[in-house]
Amino acid sequence: MLKKILIVYAHQSAGSFNAAAKDAAVKVLTSQGCKVEVSDLYAMKFKASATAEDVTGTVKDAEHFQYGEETMLAWKEGRLSADITEEHRKLSEAAVVVFQFPMYWFTVPAIMKGWMDRVLTLGFAYTSEKRYSQGIFKDKKAMLSFTTGSHESMFSANGINGDMNVTLWPLQNGILHYCGFQVLAPQIFWPPPHIPSESRCSMLEAWRTRLEGHASFCLNVEPDVTTVHWCDCSH
């Protein structure tokens, strides 16, 4: 059986560096024998806000609506909205999840936070007993792959923004590891708009090389990677 990879992708433009990074991942991982699915959140017009509409039928307690409890119940009873159920399927089947996004305000864009809020359902993705090292997704891997708006020096331990590892803590520990994911080192693309075109190409090349090194993501299929140049990616 082919290993499946899910890429949760959030950029508005097919001409963006994020799109190029996503496309490169699809190409490399597919060539290695993985089956890759992409949740293109903006293209899907993915609903970001956690509301009672995520539950079909009657909610248990409309007056004191509690999203976590209501959606857990709906999940158990097969009453979650179709878009959440479909993301559950993708996530269940995936061995690896890659989140590809431009960092907005030191974390993921709201549309991707909405994916996390709505898809990582209580019961499905975690319980109070099953979290962190005992987490439900402990056999899965996850990675953040993102572009920044600031230079690397600003995110050093002495940088004006503080250490990037601290910035990523709530995402990597609080969300991914909480659900059990083995968190792979983040792929950080320092600000594509502020560097020369050749540097953007080098970053993409390094990304492809890194993914090729992750043959363990997929079955042991002989790599057959087509070299595609993304140097025309202007952002």
Place this chain on the structure above:
Amino acid sequence: MLKKILIVYAHQSAGSFNAAAKDAAVKVLTSQGCKVEVSDLYAMKFKASATAEDVTGTVKDAEHFQYGEETMLAWKEGRLSADITEEHRKLSEAAVVVFQFPMYWFTVPAIMKGWMDRVLTLGFAYTSEKRYSQGIFKDKKAMLSFTTGSHESMFSANGINGDMNVTLWPLQNGILHYCGFQVLAPQIFWPPPHIPSESRCSMLEAWRTRLEGHASFCLNVEPDVTTVHWCDCSH
């Protein structure tokens, strides 16, 4: 002139503890002579996702759409969507901004992240020269006020979730302080659903007392706070 306070509020239910905390703040601060505005994000069906629709008229570069650049330009030219412009007005007029929310996945819910992504527009809320101590909102104060799903011990430095101060860093430093806000100590309501009703009442009482102590939020109007009990708030 009355000082204005903006409460950005995100909970789906008027029967929630978050609603009670918001209502208590409105009542206390109004009694102290402030003018309080509330952005009730779920009630407003606030759009969370940052898209080209936030710009009216033609975008500069549709093929390589860059949200930050396009919305800065639209802001300068008065072409931002009406909902963003209205939040800009509220934010401009406010001396203090309180964010009231249930913590979702170690940060704000997606709908509130959407407020941050869309309202804290490049140019309006920050520039590369005007940030942190030189930030545009350096004469304003901001505070996070939120409920948790975990007990306090889990968020201690040795707790399973790690130190709450680290969890809050991207929000408090990366968003609020970045825009210049003087960040007030957070108001943390440890998990209301997991504690006795009397403890919930005590937390609300402490919140009211804290707000009464912030007379500097408002003009020096003699406090005339009506004591309202929220002990009937079951969540």
